[in-house]
Amino acid sequence: MTPTNQLLRDTRFDPALTPGARNAVENCLRIQPGEKVTLITDRACSEIGAALAHELDRLGLRYEGWILEDLAPRPLHDMPHEILDDMESSQVSIFAVKAQPNELRTRMQMTDVVNRRQMRHAHMVNIDRRIMLEGMRADFGEVDRISTRVWQMASSAREIRATNPAGTDILGRFSPRLKWLKTSGIISPHKWGNLPGGETFTTPERVDGVFAIDGVVGDYLCEKYGDLRETPLTIGISESRLQSVRCANQELVDEFWRYCHTDENSDRVGEFAIGTNIAVRDIIGNILQDEKIPGIHIAFGNPYGNHTGADWHSSTHIDVVGRKFDIWIDGRQIMRGGEFLLDSLPPAVV
Secondary structure: OOHHHHHHHHOOOOHHHHHHHHHHHHHHOOOOOOOEEEEEEOOOOHHHHHHHHHHHHHOOOEEEEEEHHHOOOOOOOOOOHHHHHHHOOOOEEEEEEOOOOOOHHHHHHHHHHHHHHOOEEEEEEOOOHHHHHOHHHOOHHHHHHHHHHHHHHHHOOOEEEEEOOOOOEEEEEOOOOOOOEEEOOOOEOOEOEEOOOOEEEEOOOEEEEEEEEOOEEOOOHHHHHOOOOOOOEEEEEEOOEEEEEEOOOHHHHHHHHHHOOOOOOOOEEEEEEEEOOOOOOOOOOOHHHHOOOOEEEEEEEOOOHHHHOOOOOOOOEEEEEOOOOEEEEOOEEEEEOOEEOHHHOOHHHO
């Protein structure tokens, strides 16, 4: 037994975290006897890490636990080699930590191992108690059913339009050569996923229009600025490139603009996504859950080309989320005011 495993076993946690942790281990990752797990957490998320470790222990599963601060100072410059080495002998990994500035590169180092080895990986960056009690308690079977229907429609789409009351009006155009992916919370070796899950996404061929971010922005800016309902960040996009940013909060404008100009593709729309987690009812100020709310979100930067087929790259990736969307796929409305209309569509459509 390693010292970290024992530390996690000795850490007290609220039993209310157990249903979400059990959902992750049993229903999302579906860890099998004989498989080995790499469980990565940090001091900020150690209670959740302990709840996950308890579920692994309850099922008699073999795992190696790691706490980031025990291996290197934060923010990390590189993912500790001890973790990367351990992942080489695991079939499953769980990453339940609080994000710190400029650590995206280290997470990419980790997911490079995941992609190469086709591991089942649960990405739980900025997981917190509220998410464990809300999004992680979703019926992921139902989320998967909805995600599958959306994925089927989107996969053949040429255009998707979205509007919302805050002022969004964007048009995404899509290419058959770029693959749509479904990350519903049921994690497979073919695509690691965030938990809580609930979205289908691709790299768009082109995006134009205005996106009013009255929800949240991603990465470490999310914790700093939180829910933007009262001070929306409105961005202009032309030919998939960020053209303009305006907001009553000038500090947010400046920091978002700098983030999106880190490298030559940081200002390019790399992800166009439809959230499908029906257990998520409103924005909470945490991107991990908020991007799964039924609606549209996009991201600038890294297009996850290993999965979508995009032939370009960026060192950054920042999601932007709004509220209460109307969505049309090739002119057919699938959402009104943030509520799916899928069950009212003819079966032939999906």
